[in-house]
Amino acid sequence: MNNLYLNRRAYQRRRNDRRRRQLRRRRNIALLLLIALTALLIFGIIKCSRGTQYPKGAICIDPGHGGDYTGAVYEGRQEKDDTLRISLEIQKILEKRGQKVLMTRDSDSNIGLKERTDLANQYESIVFVSIHRNSGAGKGVEIWVEHTAPEPDTQLAKAILANLNDVGIQADRGVKFGYRENNSDADYSVNRESEMPSCLVELGFMENELDNQMFDEHLKEYAEAIADGIIDTFHLEE
């Protein structure tokens, strides 16, 4: 064996080592790029799905209660189901008419009062409408606005109530200010904490058979009445 041959073998070994190192480096770079791309893709998907779920500058519709919080209950009928049912209908109508809608919930989920207004505030909703059904003895519809009777909140409540009257309700209990029987400066949390015009709609009493019957029969018309009231009050383009 001569030296020349040995040298050539050593040279080839070094060259092979170098190639292997190069390949390994390229593979590592490709792997890193792949990880980065995957991360970007996942981040993008999350951002996108969030974006469609919580649009900015939208109409916020807040179906009262949900999950463990049933709201009023009467003979197996739960307020949280009624509020969700009609809220989804309102959402459908508003979206069909070209409006952006932010739902504080669109399923039977737990969501706190503060979370609801935080969401609307964070995504700069233009109006906040909370949907409820009343408890206790009584009949008919009432709408609550902050005790200071701000505008256009009061105008919105009046517009919605007038539209509901046109559809047909058992009794018009009027636009009310503050909290429960107008006897304090307190406000419903959703009205107090929302940084945009707001109102809380009480669509009939859970314990009143005729209110329930009218709610079921006029569900779509009631939803239309509420959607109309919002669009008209804020002169929203369709």
Ligand SMILES: [Zn+2]
């Ligand atoms: Zn309620």
